[in-house]
Amino acid sequence: MDEVDKDKVDALFHALADRTRRDILRRVLAEEHSVSQLAAKYEMSFAAVQKHVGVLEKAGLLTKRRSGREQLASGDVQAVRSVAAMLTELEHVWRGRIARIDALIAAELDSASDPPQEDRPCP
Amino acid sequence: MDEVDKDKVDALFHALADRTRRDILRRVLAEEHSVSQLAAKYEMSFAAVQKHVGVLEKAGLLTKRRSGREQLASGDVQAVRSVAAMLTELEHVWRGRIARIDALIAAELDSASDPPQEDRPCP
DNA sequence: TTGACAAACAACCATTCGGTTGTAGGTTTG
DNA sequence: CAAACCTACAACCGAATGGTTGTTTGTCAA
Numbered sequence: 001m002d003e004v005d006k007d008k009v010d011a012l013f014h015a016l017a018d019r020t021r022r023d024i025l026r027r028v029l030a031e032e033h034s035v036s037q038l039a040a041k042y043e044m045s046f047a048a049v050q051k052h053v054g055v056l057e058k059a060g061l062l063t064k065r066r067s068g069r070e071q072l073a074s075g076d077v078q079a080v081r082s083v084a085a086m087l088t089e090l091e092h093v094w095r096g097r098i099a100r101i102d103a104l105i106a107a108e109l110d111s112a113s114d115p116p117q118e119d120r121p122c123p
Numbered sequence: 124m125d126e127v128d129k130d131k132v133d134a135l136f137h138a139l140a141d142r143t144r145r146d147i148l149r150r151v152l153a154e155e156h157s158v159s160q161l162a163a164k165y166e167m168s169f170a171a172v173q174k175h176v177g178v179l180e181k182a183g184l185l186t187k188r189r190s191g192r193e194q195l196a197s198g199d200v201q202a203v204r205s206v207a208a209m210l211t212e213l214e215h216v217w218r219g220r221i222a223r224i225d226a227l228i229a230a231e232l233d234s235a236s237d238p239p240q241e242d243r244p245c246p
Numbered sequence: 247t248t249g250a251c252a253a254a255c256a257a258c259c260a261t262t263c264g265g266t267t268g269t270a271g272g273t274t275t276g
Numbered sequence: 277c278a279a280a281c282c283t284a285c286a287a288c289c290g291a292a293t294g295g296t297t298g299t300t301t302g303t304c305a306a
Binding site for chain 1: 263264265266267268272273274
């Protein structure tokens with residue numbers, strides 16, 4: 001994976017690592033909102049919400065479009081999917097481990113049913 | 124959602140928002156590793172890697188088990204799945220928006236094929 | 247028993263983060 | 277035009293983050 005890609009992934013997860021930003025993302029995925037509309041929903045300054053929107057935008061999780069004097073934010077489901085895909089890939093890594101463990105167990109069972117071997121004078 | 128849950132989610136995404144931690148998680152999902160084994164893979168101090176492992180552990184993304192003088196870390200795929208599930212839920216929110224838009228369009232097409240209405244003296 | 251290795255933990259430092267206030271510019275509306 | 281509104285942005289502040297070094301404790305091996 002490229003350095004730039006890693007920066008992108010860092011930005012995506014970091015953007016999602018704040019509850020206010022996750023809430024904003026949920027709203028703009030469900031419907032377009034102006035920054036003011038969003039700011040009205042939270043007990044913090046307009047500038048703070050504006051910054052959160054900026055972080056989500058830089059991460060690519062949301063896009064803005066101008067409409068008169070308002071800036072309308074809309075969630076980008078593709079970016080959300082790309083994050084989900086990374087986690088799925090991690091799950092595949094785990095599946096590989098389980099597959100290897102299963103193979104080991106199978107090999108052990110096999111050898112247990114094998115004909116007696118020369119180095120087994122134990123009992 | 125509970126406050127404690129939000130703390131948990133914050134911790135999960137924050138833990139994933141660092142490339143070194145994502146790499147560590149990939150390794151321990153594929154196979155158990157001692158902290159020393161992990162530390163050997165990165166160009167940073169043992170203590171730094173130890174901290175990263177600690178962050179992943181607190182987030183619930185990995186568990187440690189003692190073996191002699193080593194501490195073996197193993198990835199928890201359930202935690203990874205829970206994060207993926209949250210993103211899927213976000214995608215569902217977006218689907219709801221699309222469904223509503225489709226409904227609107229359908230309604231508009233319907234009214235276009237409706238019999239002429241009283242307030243349409245335009246042409 | 248004495249080293250050598252693995253881990254935990256504390257203290258410190260520079261940077262980033264999440265929040266604030268204040269100022270300035272573009273757009274509607276009266 | 278003037279007033280109100282929406283947004284952008286800079287400067288600042290306390291807290292958290294990611295890294296370092298150093299010390300301590302527990303475990304294995306010679």
